Amino acid sequence: MGSDDCLFCRIVRGEIPADIVAEGDSWLAFRDIQPQAPVHVLVIPRRHVEGVGSLGEEDRDLAGELLFAAAQVARSEGIAETGYRAVTNVGERAGQSVFHLHVHVLGGRRMRWPPG
Ligand code: AMP
Numbered sequence: 001m002g003s004d005d006c007l008f009c010r011i012v013r014g015e016i017p018a019d020i021v022a023e024g025d026s027w028l029a030f031r032d033i034q035p036q037a038p039v040h041v042l043v044i045p046r047r048h049v050e051g052v053g054s055l056g057e058e059d060r061d062l063a064g065e066l067l068f069a070a071a072q073v074a075r076s077e078g079i080a081e082t083g084y085r086a087v088t089n090v091g092e093r094a095g096q097s098v099f100h101l102h103v104h105v106l107g108g109r110r111m112r113w114p115p116g
Contacts, residue, residue: 003048008100012046022073026065029073029105038108039077039084043069049101051090070103079107 003009010016011030018030021041032040043066049055055063070086084107089096 006048006100007098008042008044008102009048012044022069022076024065024069026062027069029069032104036104037106037111039074039079039106041073041077041105043073043103043105045101050099051096051101052088053090054101066101066103070105073105074107077105077107079105083107083111085111 007016011018012028018028020028020030022029026047027043027045029041029043032042045062045066047062049059049062052063067086071080074080074084074086084105087104087106088102089104
């Protein structure tokens with residue numbers, strides 16, 4: 001899917017509203033519209049990357065920035081101490097429904113492992 005009709009690219013461009021909680025030069029963090037936990041924030045790159053599997057050599061810094069941002073969001077959302085999950089689904093079979101890389105930051109309740 002190109003970035004023109006990508007849902008998260010449209011959020012980055014401000015064409016679709018989102019509850020933004022933090023942002024950096026290369027990333028944006030906003031609340032998931034269908035939260036699966038008391039805290040459920042998505043951290044996405046501003047630039048369109050389909051998913052973790054599509055990261056290239058040139059995206060090494062970006063990959064680190066996204067994970068670092070996830071930890072930052074967890075701290076600001078107050079779940080860093082109680083524990084949280086930072087997860088990214090890759091491919092439809094793994095549960096990916098939006099094909100623009102995003103890290104789910106989930107916390108505020110006990111998490112079960114393994115996931116279904
Ligand atoms: P995934 O299934 O891993 O691709 O995650 C996509 C996530 O995006 C889901 O948890 C959706 O609830 C969330 N989502 C879809 N549309 C929006 C939106 N407009 N604003 C915020 N989150 C959204």
